[in-house]
Amino acid sequence: MSAAVQSFLDMLAAERGAAANTVSAYRRDLDGAEEVVGELAKVDRAQIEKLAGAWSALAPSTVARKASALRQFFGFALDEGWREDDPSGALPKPRTRRPLPKVLGHDAVETLMSRAELEASTGKPAAVRQLALIEMLYGSGLRATELVGLPLSAVPRDAPMITVMGKGGQARMVPVSERAQMALSRWIEIRPSDPASKFLFPSRGGKHLSRVRLFQLLKELAARANLDPTGISPHVLRHAFATHLLEGGADLRVLQTLLGHADIATTQIYTHVDAARLVELVNSRHPLATRERSD
Incomplete structure (x- = not known):
């Protein structure tokens, strides 16, 4: 070099x-x-x-x-x-189309969550950690790097928000669902005590769980839940978080903030999955939609 x-x-x-x-x-x-x-x-x-x-x-x-x-x-x-x-x-100038995100349906998410909850009910630390990781991926839309690198201090005791350090060192506040709070609380209670590690999900040598291991854990869980492992990843769960919020009526600007996108054009890619809902929204909510048609 x-x-x-x-x-x-x-x-x-x-x-x-x-x-x-x-x-x-x-x-x-x-x-x-x-x-x-x-x-x-x-x-x-x-x-x-x-x-x-x-x-x-x-x-x-x-x-x-x-x-x-x-x-x-x-x-x-x-x-x-x-x-x-x-x-x-x-330089070469290839014509590219931005790939659409893989979409994970509600049923697949429910199946994955149910399996994670079943395994966490055993109380085994690895299974409890696994549930906390998945709840944060789907419940808060975190990137894999953001999640594994969370310091223990980022999790407040009472406030339903968590401080995330995103791309470019930009910090943002992300809401944590009640389900995710419960999963995190269970994990923190049994989290290995290691003075050398400041991370929420510690690993050996004072480091944190790696992104590669997070990918592996998700794919292994998907296989046990009889889902196609090739269709499951941390980023797919992040996409599901965004897509399902949009389906529920979330504002695009709010979604941009939650995901930590610098440009709203990046967030707009999710609108393709909800075209049917948007058409229905216009037909049912537009002021002229309720007016009776005359001859």
């Missing part, structure tokens, strides 16, 4: 507050590009055009992500005076 790319990554972390996972993703994309064309601070347009062939077998969304990383790097290089031109115009 070139020194210029390392400086760019340092800027992402220090000035933009990019999360470690985000910085790692940029690192992989920029490293991969330099393996093909050489040092990015010195390449010309002809070299950049080679990336189209190197990326030809990749999905359009992946190409778009890689191209975005390079465009941001070249903009940074211009600002730093490392380059006098911006060759990003030679």
